[in-house]
Amino acid sequence: MPDTTTHITTSGGLISATFIENARDFGSRQRGVEDAFACRGDKAMYLVPLFAVDPELAARETRVLHLLVPRDGLPVGSYGLLEFYCPDPACDCRRVMLNVAEEKQPDRFLASISYGFDRDGEMAGPFLDPMNPQSTYAEELLQLVEETALSDPRYVARLERHYVIVKQAASDPKHPAYRKLQKVLADDAKSFPVPQPVRGPQGKSLKRKRRRRKRIKGNVEQWKAVAHRELEKGVQDH
Incomplete structure (x- = not known):
């Protein structure tokens, strides 16, 4: 539904076919991992995109912000909020990393936004993650995402549901993504020795x-x- 004040529309499954295919291809080329990481105790961990765990679900439920007019220097475009989660089933971080990409360049992240589901937590956010590179549009995108997507309780509930899905996939040998996630965990153990x-x-x-x-x-x-x-x-x- 259009927001006549900010000239923004949102969609939760109306991603263009090009965006979906490019995002899927990006996920397969990167073995489902992007250079976004969080720490759990004495361990560093790469995050995995929802596209790598359940491509069909991600295609249906990835939120896209369609900016119809320029805003604070942010160009007109369709900005996808690509969800990345920690795949370690032993880690209850309860967070999501929203990597924002424009539809024409889904493999170029313009902002990496960290958001915690426990709103009373010290690191609840949202904030631009300091461990990831940010573009010149990052501040504007953070404000845009906070004012639109993260102000929608249904969207936040969807993110939390996706978080649970990723954790379950990483602990269920019958899940199609189980082996892929276990490989990520094994590779992380080699890449980040204690x-x-x-x-x-x-x-x-x-x-x-x-x-x-x-x-x-x-x-x-x-x-x-x-x-x-x-x-x-x-x-x-x-």
Whole structure:
């Protein structure tokens, strides 16, 4: 239904055939993974697009914002909110990453927006994810998505339902996407090995101790602290 104030229309399954095919092709070329990641404890995790788990569902229920006139420098176009989720069934992060792409270039993300379903949570968002690159349109897209899609309770409920579907697919050997998701998890374990603390110095030299301390960049607790600070910075900035 058109919004006569902002000249925006939305659709939840009226994606053009070109957009669908390009998005599907992108998902297959990238083995269903994009460089969007979150951390769980001492582990980094790539996120998977809904298209890689259930292509037909994603084609029907991906939200698209159709901007009919320019807005704050944002060009006219159809902007798809491509959903990415954590595939680890042991992780209850309850989040979605909305990667915004224009219909003509579905493999170029203009904004990566993090959103948590627990609205009282410290990192509920929405905010531009600091761990992912953002385009010059990212701020305008964040505002647009927040004012339209994320203000619709039905859409938010749909996202949460999709989150559950991805988690179930990753834990059900009978699901068609199970093997693909397990491969993602296995590849992540190789790509992101748990860093090991550096052994303490054997001598009493202060200089040696200081050099050793500087090398403890792989310490798990330090890694977690850095990631947490970056996320907090993203919330404060946006």
